[in-house]
Amino acid sequence: MQRPKTKRRNSFPPELAKTPKPLGMKKAKKSVEENGGKLRGADRSAYFARREAAKILRVVLEGDAKRRASASIKSLIYQPSVRNKKATFALLCETLKHLPIIKDVLEAASILNTKWKRQQELVYIIVYDILFGQAVPLVGDAEKYLMRHEGALRSALKQLLSQRNVKTVKQLIALHEVPDVSVPRYVRVNTLKLDVDSALFELQKNYSVQKDNLLPELLILPPGTDLHDHPLVKNGSIFMQGKASSMAAPALRPQPGWEVIDACAAPGNKTIHLAALMMSRGKIIACELKKERVKRLKDTIKLSGASNIQVLNEDFLNINPKDPSYSKVNAILLDPSCSGSGTAASRLDHLLPSRTAGQDTDMERLNKLASFQRKALQHALLFPALERIVYSTCSINQIENEDVIKSVLPIAESHGFHLAKPFPEWQCRGLPVFEGSECLIRTDPAKHGEGFFIALFARKDAISSESSNKNKTTILHSTPGIKDEQRKKKRIPFISTNPFKMWLYDQLM
Missing domain, CATH: 3.30.70.1170 (Sun protein; domain 3)
Incomplete structure (x- = not known):
């Protein structure tokens, strides 16, 4: 992981003694005093990066502990409020990578009192920098406190290496590390x-x-x-935007002039993709329940330049399909909350404590998600003018994908819908657990970089009407008799006082 070019610190083990020694407390204090007690340059950047990384680390760890879908590490880092994105991103990822070691070191050192336990995320970040990262200037109460216990931290790290029967920090990390996945x-x-x-x-x-x-x-x-x-x-x-995620909106095939609902819209990438496919003509209703995600959605829409999107801070399940306001909705894109298991690599989920501890499968949570997903899909089928629905998840779990479609399919058929087959040339299809699963789309994390699932429901009479219109157009343009008859009906009379011109017009027509 690349970090800004700053003076690096070295871990304690003696086999690394040839590398530059860590900046001692006296030198760090002298450096700050020479600058008038103010942080400058790289030190200032690192100081604020630690605070920003600690805030994001708290959100990540709380979400992981509760096993609920939350924003990815990348999306949290690249929100507008984070100033030094590169330094914060590198610091956060490296701290998560070393987190099992940091926790063991802190427990062995026994240096944290109640006050600092309440700020444990900032403590984790600073301890990473003390043991494995860059020099820590003595500015900031947390830095001052932990640097006073630097010796105890390094001694605990040395003891941990001995207990785990490894010689280097790199070997210690390898005991917890999950290989990174490289995708385009x-x-x-x-x-x-x-x-x-x-x-x-x-x-x-x-x-x-x-x-x-x-x-x-x-x-x-x-x-x-x-x-x-x-x-x-x-x-x-x-x-x-990943390839699999970019397939959802084209699978729906929204037409310019249509009314479309994006049922779970934030952060908005699929929403603005719909707007582009519709050439900003027609109307898109973007639903988002959570207020904090509505702001992100609006920012995405503003950045895109789309002009046909109406943001609705509302639960999609609370929208009444019989309301006249939604009587002309032609299509719905339903990308509900899911486990996110298909994007674990790109989300950097392999760095989370639950993943490194082998606790990444929570069946109770998956069952709750699947229940919501079925309910949302059944609700989408109730809109009277609906022609197409796309159901998509970034999950590889059958319970959230094929099982949801199989359970809802009889209800869909009773409303006149059937499973259609988007992207016929795509080879990776649904798991063969029911008849019609070959219409479903899957992407494989190992092959395609992320795991995604797409199902397209299309109304049968709408397909027939569309095919009929295409046939009429083909007949009109290919049958000379009909073409001539239409031309005669649209013929504009030519009036002139010159007999020759009138005769010539008749011959030409």
Whole structure:
């Protein structure tokens, strides 16, 4: 993990004694005093990065302890309120990576009183920097307190190495480490602001880029490509979105002029993708229950430039399908809360304590999620003018995917819907647990970088009507007799006092 170029500290074991020694307390204090007691440059950046990382670490650890879906580490880092994103991201990930060791060291050192236990996330961050990271200046009460116990921390680390029968910190980390998964960087071109070829031209100035063979607006860059500060990302011309996630909106195939509901919209990537496919014509109702996520949704919409989206701070289940306001809804995109098991790698979930402890499967939670998902899908089927529904999750669990579809399918058929097959060329399909599962779409985390699931319900009479209209159009354009008859009906009379001109007009017509 890359960190800003600052003076690095070294861990305690004697085999690393050839590397530069840690900055001692006297030198750190002298450095601060020479600067008038103020932090400057890299020290200032690191100081505030620790505070920002501690806030995010608290959210991550609380969510992991309760086993509930929460924002990913990346999305928390790259929210606008975080200033020094790169330093904070690196510090947070490295602290999580070393967290089992840090906890063991703190327990063995027995240095935390009640006050500092209440700020344990900041303590974890600073202890990481003391033992494995960069020099810690003596500014800030937490830094001062922990640096006074630096000797006890290092002694506890040395003792831990001996107990685990390893010689280096790297070997100690390997006992807890889960291998990282390397996946390409996908970006989706926001065609409301920029065409695909122009985006490709701009990105190729600095990166190796190619077009995706399935989605025309998707571009592929090498794994690890950091575009968060790229001008095209900042102005909303491109959005960083995985391939599987980018398949949901095109599977729905919303038409310009339609009314569409995005039932669980935040953070809004799929919402604005719908707007681009509809060329900002028609209407999109973006539902989001949680107020804090509504702000994120509105920010995404504003950045995209979409003009046909109405944000509704409401539970989708509370919307009355019989309300005249929703009598013209043609399509619904339902991407409900799920376990997120398919995006564990990209979400960096392998760094979470529950994953490293092998506690990543919680059947009680999965059953509750599946119950909500079934209820939401059944509710979506009640809208009277509905033609298409896409149900999608970023989960690899059958209980959230095939089992939900199988249980709702009889109800869907009673409302005139059947399973349609989006992206016929896509090979990875649903698990063969019921007839019709070959219509479902799956993506494989090992093969495609993330696990995703998509099901498309289409109303039978709407499909028939659409096919009939296409056939009529084909007949009209291919049958000379009908074409001539239509032309005669639309013929505009030609009036002239010149007999020759009138005769010539008749011959031409």
